[in-house]
Amino acid sequence: MSEQPRPHRVAILALPDVIAFELATPSRILESAQLPGGPPLYQVRTCTLDGGPVRTSTDFRISVDHGPELLADADTVVVPASRNLVPALAEGRLPAEIADALALVRPGTRLVSICTGAFVLAAAGLLDGRPATTHWSYTDQFRRLFPKVRLDPDVLFVDDGDVLTSGGVAAGVDLCMHLVRRDHGSGVANLVARRCIVPPWREGGQAQYIDLPVPVTGDEGTAPTRAWALRRLGEPLALRDLAEHAGMSVRTFTRRFRDETGLSPGQWLVRQRAQEARRLLEGSDLTVDRIAREVGFGTAASMRQHLHEALGVAPSTYRRTFRATG
Template sequence: MPHRVAVLALDGVKPFDLGIPAQVLGHAFDAADKPLYEVVTCSLGGRPVRTNQDFTIDIRNDESVLRTADTVVIATQDRDADLPGPGGLGEELAAALAGIAPTARVVSLCTSAFVLAASGMLDGQSATTHWAMCDEFARRFPLVDVNPNVLFVDNGRVLTSAGAAAGIDLCLHLVRRDHGAAAANATARRCVVAPWREGGQAQFIDRPLPDHGDASTSATRQWALQRLSEPLTLADLARHASMSVRTLTRRFRDEVGQSPQQWVVQRRVDRARQLLESTGLSIGEVAREAGFGDPLLLRRHLRTHVGLTPNAYRQAYSATSPGVGEPVHE
């Protein structure tokens, strides 16, 4: 059976964001061209939902569908809506969220992180929301570690995304997490979007950035992508960019929201995942080709970023594995 996704629409919902789960997950198919997800939309009481535009949406399902969902997504509300604070959920909404199965994955898009935080689901965890709302989010919910620089945060069961198109990034991440990079890439192609966007919200935050003129780390990033299997030190990157290490690091953060070291590790993890999914290379060969060198280093970074060992990841996601799509933890 397809993975069942229930999208909850609340008053003030943004139509673009509301359609993201169905648009992205609805384009994910298995090798037999069968849908991997079933997406249904619901509202409290099955009532029509007022959008932040000049129209209202008629909803067929009520909140009871949340109880049978494998994943629950709460769609973005307009930032001018009455976003809740701690303990500020209405009785009806609180009851609806309490009915979600404890095994179900829960996802917020943009400002709906306020709803999850008000429910207590984010206490003691990291989360994100639209960069313009992060200060207010942190003020209202001091028990949540808010990260204004990333496109999304994956805590395992509970995931949060930044604003607007970051919901697309998060939904593609769900496909990638559930079924591997090849399935996510194919889904992205069908949706005509990038399968992975570099960096995070830092590149969109409305703040004055230093004037770099024509200088950019873009050419150096492309250069590094062609040499992931080679040693790549900060000094190597700075030398290619004709910058000091300090300047390179600052401009990297301005442009992609990550340090050079973080960016290189992420790209190497992506490369290792691709090799584990699509080749029969040994774990040692994958480690060398991806630039980690030592299989133990590959294991550590893959567990940190994906939650699986290399062997478990290959068993779960390799195109030739009988267990494709079934994550196996060691």
């Protein structure tokens, strides 16, 4: 009989205040991967910085059987989120004990982070010049601390070969499903999806989950015109109309508008119309065609295009995701 290939060795580094869901996700998904009647395709083990118990973000602690030496033998190292991780890395530098643990990782080992675990990889300099993601709510902090990283907060996960990062919570499931699909193909990934009752692939990205901010307006610059436009999103609003309301030339208005919002008037209008469309898809029974007219996209086809560009999903998919049915 031929010798069975050894399973892919995965080490999960549980840092203090580790979030239990993210800690358990790689084990639950990856250890479900096996061919029918065959052995497990992954061996998943957990370690801490000193091999001792570690507190979680909730009301229990976990004990592990391994210390950081486990990292030296791993084919893949996973860093899940921890509740106090971001404050601990407030200056963008790794605490010595985490740096010492990561120094044990062999060159060529695949590195994976879930949610704010990306802060650890970034602080170690492992994401410099590379695309990555993290939980969308930490975008500003991440960019301030790690400007060399090409952060994309809109996606569920980023696969950059030997380094993979995901958004928060359930995006870790998406990333682990992607690892199975990448390593062993869609057939095995679909088996895992059925065993774990999760989608083998999720449409869209984090953009569809980002909270809808209420636009801030004031009484200076172009703010009154922005407030005026928000009350008339369903109407055709030409650049000249906006400039005329502001009492400025088109050129001056465009420059002031971009200085104040970071967007052109056209980009800002599309964004506000998309946000209003999201609100109506979530909270009303209006048809997609009616919503498209109400928010100023004109046609359902136009709204589908803009929402897909902004969120990665169609209006009907967004409504199914965020609108509970009776």
